Amino acid sequence: MAAIGTAAPAGAKARWALIDILVVVYALVPVLWIVSLSFKTKETLTDGNFVPRSWTWQNYVDIFNTTEFIRALVNSIGIALIATVIAVVLGTMAAYAIARLEFPGKRALVGVSLLIAMFPQVSLVSPLFEMERGLGLFDTWPGLILPYITFALPLAIYTLSAFFREIPWELEKAAKMDGATPAQAFRRVIAPLAAPGVFTTAILVFIFCWNDFLFAISLTSTEASRTVPAALSFFTGSSQFEDPTGTVSAAAVVITVPIILFVLFFQRRIVAGLTSGAVKG
Amino acid sequence: MAEIVLDKVTKRYPDGALAVSDVDIEIADGEFLILVGPSGCGKSTTLNMIAGLEDITDGELRIDGQRVNERAPKDRDIAMVFQSYALYPHMSVRENMAFPLRLAKVDNQTVNQKVDEAARILDLTQHLDRKPANLSGGQRQRVAMGRAIVRDPKAFLMDEPLSNLDAKLRVQMRTSVSKLQKRLGTTTVYVTHDQTEAMTLGDRVVVMRGGHVQQIGSPQFLYEQPANLFVAGFIGSPSMNFLPATLENGGLSTPLGAFPLTDRIRLLVEGANAPREVIMGLRPEHFEDAALVDGQSTTFEATVDVLESMGSDKFAYFTVEGETATSAELEELAADAGSADLTDSGAQIVTRLSAASAAKQGTPLDVWFDADKVQLFDPADGRNLTYSG
Ligand SMILES: Nc1ncnc2c1ncn2[C@@H]1O[C@H](COP(=O)(O)OP(=O)(O)O)[C@@H](O)[C@H]1O
Ligand SMILES: [Mg+2]
Numbered sequence: 001m002a003a004i005g006t007a008a009p010a011g012a013k014a015r016w017a018l019i020d021i022l023v024v025v026y027a028l029v030p031v032l033w034i035v036s037l038s039f040k041t042k043e044t045l046t047d048g049n050f051v052p053r054s055w056t057w058q059n060y061v062d063i064f065n066t067t068e069f070i071r072a073l074v075n076s077i078g079i080a081l082i083a084t085v086i087a088v089v090l091g092t093m094a095a096y097a098i099a100r101l102e103f104p105g106k107r108a109l110v111g112v113s114l115l116i117a118m119f120p121q122v123s124l125v126s127p128l129f130e131m132e133r134g135l136g137l138f139d140t141w142p143g144l145i146l147p148y149i150t151f152a153l154p155l156a157i158y159t160l161s162a163f164f165r166e167i168p169w170e171l172e173k174a175a176k177m178d179g180a181t182p183a184q185a186f187r188r189v190i191a192p193l194a195a196p197g198v199f200t201t202a203i204l205v206f207i208f209c210w211n212d213f214l215f216a217i218s219l220t221s222t223e224a225s226r227t228v229p230a231a232l233s234f235f236t237g238s239s240q241f242e243d244p245t246g247t248v249s250a251a252a253v254v255i256t257v258p259i260i261l262f263v264l265f266f267q268r269r270i271v272a273g274l275t276s277g278a279v280k281g
Numbered sequence: 282m283a284e285i286v287l288d289k290v291t292k293r294y295p296d297g298a299l300a301v302s303d304v305d306i307e308i309a310d311g312e313f314l315i316l317v318g319p320s321g322c323g324k325s326t327t328l329n330m331i332a333g334l335e336d337i338t339d340g341e342l343r344i345d346g347q348r349v350n351e352r353a354p355k356d357r358d359i360a361m362v363f364q365s366y367a368l369y370p371h372m373s374v375r376e377n378m379a380f381p382l383r384l385a386k387v388d389n390q391t392v393n394q395k396v397d398e399a400a401r402i403l404d405l406t407q408h409l410d411r412k413p414a415n416l417s418g419g420q421r422q423r424v425a426m427g428r429a430i431v432r433d434p435k436a437f438l439m440d441e442p443l444s445n446l447d448a449k450l451r452v453q454m455r456t457s458v459s460k461l462q463k464r465l466g467t468t469t470v471y472v473t474h475d476q477t478e479a480m481t482l483g484d485r486v487v488v489m490r491g492g493h494v495q496q497i498g499s500p501q502f503l504y505e506q507p508a509n510l511f512v513a514g515f516i517g518s519p520s521m522n523f524l525p526a527t528l529e530n531g532g533l534s535t536p537l538g539a540f541p542l543t544d545r546i547r548l549l550v551e552g553a554n555a556p557r558e559v560i561m562g563l564r565p566e567h568f569e570d571a572a573l574v575d576g577q578s579t580t581f582e583a584t585v586d587v588l589e590s591m592g593s594d595k596f597a598y599f600t601v602e603g604e605t606a607t608s609a610e611l612e613e614l615a616a617d618a619g620s621a622d623l624t625d626s627g628a629q630i631v632t633r634l635s636a637a638s639a640a641k642q643g644t645p646l647d648v649w650f651d652a653d654k655v656q657l658f659d660p661a662d663g664r665n666l667t668y669s670g
Pocket of ligand 1: 294295296298299300318319320321322323324325326327
């Protein structure tokens with residue numbers, strides 16, 4: 001009996017471990033490949049080795065020597081951060097209302113935001129292009145921030161209202177009974193519990209804005225607002241006959257770093273199941 | 282400590298639902314008052330109005346003689362224990378219990394001293410640094426109690442605080458709650474839908490039904506002198522037996538046979554302007570094995586359906602042929618007990634016989650009942666025709 005009891009989970013464990021490893025390898029190989037390319041010299045670029053034969057920082061030095069890339073990086077960071085902050089603040093308010101309040105038109109609001117999320121973005125590119133040119137928003141930061149907020153909001157509202165629904169609102173009543181003002185109840189009880197949801201949403205929205213290529217390439221024309229994904233496509237070598245693979249790879253690695261930092265920074269706050277134990281037994 | 286008065290308090294929710302209607306209750310200083318009734322009868326709403334978590338639509342709530350209708354919960358100095366406990370999951374047990382004191386800007390040393398003392402009373406000392414998620418149901422319940430007692434509030438409000446515990450722990454905690462309240466002497470309003478809790482805990486019990494107070498009194502008084510059919514059926518376990526009966530020629534004809542009314546009951550019934558058709562109620566303990574009683578005037582014979590021997594007594598179940606008693610109150614009670622369509626043929630009767638009885642399952646038995654303990658109710662409005670309170 002005991003042997004069977006322990007053998008079965010051990011077998012299952014091994015199977016899961018194998019599956020996990022496969023998934024991780026599948027996801028990481030292309031990333032490592034890019035990293036590897038970014039460290040190869042021009043001569044060994046196409047040798048097909050996974051580990052570079054000769055290492056070089058040259059690609060990184062090159063991209064940081066062009067204003068093109070640095071401008072794009074600044075644009076990317078600025079635009080993504082501003083869009084994230086606005087979308088999360090608006091989304092928090094909307095999600096709070098959806099989770100907590102009964103108001104006329106609630107279903108319509110949820111339905112419309114779902115509709116926006118489902119709308120094929122590519123079909124909006126031409127009208128947006130025309131509109132932004134008419135309004136003078138073309139090739140400006142707001143010209144990208146606005147559509148990002150539009151498409152990030154449904155995402156934010158959805159994620160946040162799912163989180164908010166999990167907060168036992170009796171805690172707010174309990175805080176009031178314990179002598180808290182509404183502001184104290186929010187700050188000391190509700191906000192700490194809502195924080196993981198807000199941070200998770202912020203990360204998702206930030207990644208969405210950071211990775212966007214479609215709007216970035218269509219609604220910008222100069223370094224004034226071109227973000228990194230768009231700028232990458234304009235990379236050339238130092239002469240037009242030179243292969244830019246090395247520098248593109250280096251740039252790709254560089255723009256992945258902020259995402260990783262962003263996630264690591266907020267990870268500590270995203271403690272799943274933080275609300276467990278509030279109620280019942 | 283405080284005296285709480287509800288004066289014609291009414292609650293109508295924004296959607297139009299009348300949850301509590303014209304409730305008058307005076308809660309004395311230091312009293313342990315129970316609000317009991319089936320689910321949805323307005324107990325929580327009443328409690329939340331006392332707490333200040335729900336607005337009072339009409340009427341006045343006074344604490345120590347002062348109108349507090351418009352006061353925010355934090356200005357009423359009342360602590361509440363929720364059914365779900367509502368512990369703050371991001372705070373340790375110590376922080377949870379200290380929270381009301383911190384909000385009141387009590388200095389650190391006093392906070393620690395009070396929390397330690399509450400933890401000692403509630404046997405939580407070794408758990409002070411744990412998070413609620415890592416506690417058992419009973420421990421969480423005690424933390425919720427601790428959070429309420431640390432700041433010596435004027436009153437405690439408890440909304441079904443034990444209903445999430447398993448049966449054994451519930452009985453245990455019931456005793457602790459009662460001891461704690463006696464020890465602190467703080468005015469307490471306790472909501473439950475469990476009549477056993479109501480009977481065992483409170484100084485006085487308020488029975489509610491559909492937003493209306495049915496009767497207020499000590500547990501013993503409600504048991505012996507229920508004002509109406511609803512209270513009679515709700516209080517007591519197993520509950521009172523009800524049978525249809527007809528008043529004629531100074532006697533009562535019932536499915537158990539016809540018998541004369543005792544003088545005491547006849548006087549009460551005459552004074553109450555009783556209709557001809559009534560409902561007779563008899564508690565299980567007012568039956569006995571006829572073989573064990575002298576002077577058997579009122580007896581009937583029936584077959585024992587089920588016999589449960591509890592050691593100290595025997596519970597014998599009979600089916601009495603004929604009509605069953607019907608009234609709105611009884612239907613509501615049956616629905617609340619979840620036994621709405623168990624009545625297949627005839628009325629079920631539960632009797633409590635002494636352990637010496639020779640009753641056997643499946644065999645007929647002569648059963649005696651105490652005719653002076655019969656209670657009669659008006660089927661139309663449920664009022665107790667033999668009420669002498
Ligand atoms: N927020 C609310 N809005 C509308 N009706 C409510 C609300 N809360 C409770 N009710 C209604 O008020 C009545 C009493 O509810 P409640 O006080 O919670 O009952 P109990 O605690 O006795 O089970 C019920 O009929 C319930 O449906
Ligand atoms: Mg309730």
